[in-house]
Amino acid sequence: MTNVVPLKTPPALAVKDLTTGLKIRGIWHQAVRGVSFEVMPRETVALVGESGCGKSLTAMSIMGLLPAKVGKVLSGSVTVDGREVVGLPEREFEGLRGNLVSMIFQEPMTSLNPVLPVGFQIAETLRRHRGLDGAAARAEVLRLMNRVQIPASARRIDDYPHQFSGGMRQRVMIAMAVACRPKVLLADEPTTALDVTIQAQVLNLIAELQAEDGMAVLFITHNLGVVASIASRVVVMYGGDVVETAPVDDFFQRPSHPYSAALLKSVPRADRRPDSLEPIPGQVPTLFQMPDGCRFQSRCAHVMEVCTRRPPLLPGGGRPDHQMRCWLGRPEGGL
Amino acid sequence: MLRFVALRLVMALPTLWAVLSLVFVLVRIVPGDPALVILGDQATEQALVALRHRMGLDVPLWDQYLQFMAAVLQGDLGISMVRNRPVWGEVATVLPYTLELTFVGIFLGVLMGLPLGVLAAQHRGGWIDAVARWTSLLGLSFPAFISGILMLLLLAVELPWFPVIGNAPFANPPAHLRALVLPALNLGFIMVAYVARVTRSGMLASLSEDYIRTARAKGVPARLVVWRHALRNALIPVVTVVGLYFGILIGNSVLTEIVFNRPGLGKLIVGALNDRDYTMLQGLMVIYALVVVGANLATDLAYGAVDPRIRVR
Numbered sequence: 280m281t282n283v284v285p286l287k288t289p290p291a292l293a294v295k296d297l298t299t300g301l302k303i304r305g306i307w308h309q310a311v312r313g314v315s316f317e318v319m320p321r322e323t324v325a326l327v328g329e330s331g332c333g334k335s336l337t338a339m340s341i342m343g344l345l346p347a348k349v350g351k352v353l354s355g356s357v358t359v360d361g362r363e364v365v366g367l368p369e370r371e372f373e374g375l376r377g378n379l380v381s382m383i384f385q386e387p388m389t390s391l392n393p394v395l396p397v398g399f400q401i402a403e404t405l406r407r408h409r410g411l412d413g414a415a416a417r418a419e420v421l422r423l424m425n426r427v428q429i430p431a432s433a434r435r436i437d438d439y440p441h442q443f444s445g446g447m448r449q450r451v452m453i454a455m456a457v458a459c460r461p462k463v464l465l466a467d468e469p470t471t472a473l474d475v476t477i478q479a480q481v482l483n484l485i486a487e488l489q490a491e492d493g494m495a496v497l498f499i500t501h502n503l504g505v506v507a508s509i510a511s512r513v514v515v516m517y518g519g520d521v522v523e524t525a526p527v528d529d530f531f532q533r534p535s536h537p538y539s540a541a542l543l544k545s546v547p548r549a550d551r552r553p554d555s556l557e558p559i560p561g562q563v564p565t566l567f568q569m570p571d572g573c574r575f576q577s578r579c580a581h582v583m584e585v586c587t588r589r590p591p592l593l594p595g596g597g598r599p600d601h602q603m604r605c606w607l608g609r610p611e612g613g614l
Numbered sequence: 615m616l617r618f619v620a621l622r623l624v625m626a627l628p629t630l631w632a633v634l635s636l637v638f639v640l641v642r643i644v645p646g647d648p649a650l651v652i653l654g655d656q657a658t659e660q661a662l663v664a665l666r667h668r669m670g671l672d673v674p675l676w677d678q679y680l681q682f683m684a685a686v687l688q689g690d691l692g693i694s695m696v697r698n699r700p701v702w703g704e705v706a707t708v709l710p711y712t713l714e715l716t717f718v719g720i721f722l723g724v725l726m727g728l729p730l731g732v733l734a735a736q737h738r739g740g741w742i743d744a745v746a747r748w749t750s751l752l753g754l755s756f757p758a759f760i761s762g763i764l765m766l767l768l769l770a771v772e773l774p775w776f777p778v779i780g781n782a783p784f785a786n787p788p789a790h791l792r793a794l795v796l797p798a799l800n801l802g803f804i805m806v807a808y809v810a811r812v813t814r815s816g817m818l819a820s821l822s823e824d825y826i827r828t829a830r831a832k833g834v835p836a837r838l839v840v841w842r843h844a845l846r847n848a849l850i851p852v853v854t855v856v857g858l859y860f861g862i863l864i865g866n867s868v869l870t871e872i873v874f875n876r877p878g879l880g881k882l883i884v885g886a887l888n889d890r891d892y893t894m895l896q897g898l899m900v901i902y903a904l905v906v907v908g909a910n911l912a913t914d915l916a917y918g919a920v921d922p923r924i925r926v927r
């Protein structure tokens with residue numbers, strides 16, 4: 280008798296207890312603390328949260344691109360396609376970036392080098408990781424430019440970034456990112472700087488490429504509308520903490536953490552009256568003033584005594600894969 | 615690209631015209647009668663009139679101006695009042711020495727200044743940054759004639775590695791080059807200071823740009839991130855500096871030539887000043903103006919080469 284154990288596919292990206300420090304005025308602060316999540320192949324996970332909550336730092340920690348000397352991963356693990364990348368020597372990391380894991384950024388206007396032709400910039404990835412040069416590289420660049428739907432690519436391959444619109448530049452960035460068919464794509468607000476129609480086109484493009492290549496996508500955004508349309512899971516961050524993580528439909532139906540609930544209420548919706556908007560009072564505390572315990576306590580409507588202790592991330596939305604970091608509704612929380 | 619060059623050439627014409635007119639006016643408003651200066655106060659009125667006529671000084675200013683412009687356009691800079699030979703011929707025999715000195719000086723300056731600036735930015739606050747800072751400070755604070763004399767004392771007198779007289783004929787290349795080293799280093803030293811400073815600040819700026827992050831995110835090796843992605847952008851202000859200081863360097867090459875006893879425009883200028891050789895001075899000013907306008911033109915073209923955003927416009 281054979282015992283058939285269903286093999287669970289390993290995640291393309293697994294972040295476990297990631298704590299990233301930033302050195303500000305000589306003191307190390309935990310700007311990301313104990314963040315964990317997984318992204319499966321072909322899956323899109325959305326990372327959301329207010330400005331300054333550590334979303335980009337999380338992505339930069341995964342890419343090994345933290346600012347030299349003032350930023351470093353203090354503890355935890357990040358595996359990309361099963362390979363541990365935390366603590367990898369820079370030379371080895373270079374071999375993975377743009378190859379196994381790629382990233383696209385918010386600012387298409389400044390993210391391309393203004394003095395190098397776009398074709399050359401795309402080809403650099405191919406040369407670095409696939410050893411392509413000369414005519415072979417050029418042919419592959421043209422194929423990639425067509426793949427990201429840049430019109431008249433043969434004529435535009437030697438043009439410079441300033442000759443492209445924002446949307447087209449973001450396509451160039453995407454062509455660069457997917458050139459070596461990475462397992463993981465980190466997209467840090469790639470559509471925030473684009474107008475709405477271009478935004479939709481770029482989102483579609485990413486989804487198409489993802490369907491073809493089977494990449495895992497970690498999509499960082501402020502736009503909950505985008506989250507609802509592309510992601511299967513949501514990870515909500517606040518002050519460097521993951522405060523809630525849930526399947527996307529569950530998240531929109533039953534946001535459990537007071538911050539998530541407040542976040543959803545602060546978003547304009549067509550089916551609600553505009554005066555039902557409730558902005559979250561106050562601001563995210565800076566890294567210097569971060570309270571111990573729950574970091575949302577200073578702005579939370581439900582704050583309790585126990586909130587000075589850091590709540591654990593535990594199931595709390597009804598489903599086991601819906602977790603939140605809050606004392607509310609827990610026996611220890613007294614409610 | 616060809617259109618860009620043609621456009622810049624056309625745009626240089628008004629500048630050239632303005633400079634030539636200024637030279638004309640400057641020479642005319644110098645007090646004193648050139649004829650009197652040449653012939654001395656014992657000269658007869660007849661001789662003075664004859665000389666003024668020969669020099670074209672007896673016609674109305676406006677006609678003098680037209681004649682001057684016409685002559686310059688034909689490459690005729692007149693006859694030296696003192697040496698009695700064509701100014702252009704005098705200049706042409708020594709101009710190659712000055713141009714050679716200036717260009718080699720710039721080349722050495724850029725050759726040393728660029729890497730120094732890049733390394734200083736890359737290791738900001740480290741020892742190489744300190745070296746760059748001190749080099750810049752010394753280069754900027756030492757006048758060319760002092761650093762020249764120090765160099766001569768040290769490297770030609772104390773340690774006789776180089777000849778004291780910075781000249782040897784072009785026909786003897788090894789000796790010629792050896793004689794060029796110290797004067798060119800002296801000029802280059804000033805250039806290193808400017809280039810290293812501007813490169814350093816340009817690199818610090820471009821290294822923190824978003825496209826550097828993009829390059830690193832692609833896995834571009836650190837060496838190429840610095841020397842290709844960042845330096846290409848930092849070159850733009852360096853071109854400005856080299857272009858701007860070309861004029862200053864020409865001035866410093868005059869001093870350098872005198873310290874090292876090299877033939878060149880420097881000696882010619884000093885001679886013409888001592889002799890009050892007005893036509894020679896006028897001709898030299900025209901040559902300088904041409905060289906500086908030419909340098910500006912070259913700078914504009916170099917911009918186009920390093921910055922595609924300028925080329926297209």
Ligand SMILES: Nc1ncnc2c1ncn2[C@@H]1O[C@H](COP(=O)(O)OP(=O)(O)OP(=O)(O)O)[C@@H](O)[C@H]1O
Pocket residue numbers: 301303310328329330331332333334335336337346349565566
């Ligand atoms: N290089 C740096 N030096 C100092 N502080 C930094 C640096 N980079 C980020 N921070 C700080 O770290 C915190 C998290 O920054 P991060 O960029 O990850 O935020 P974010 O969630 O991506 O915000 P946004 O939505 O605005 O992009 C912020 O408080 C920010 O000020």
Ligand SMILES: [Mg+2]
Pocket residue numbers: 334335336467
């Ligand atoms: Mg960010």
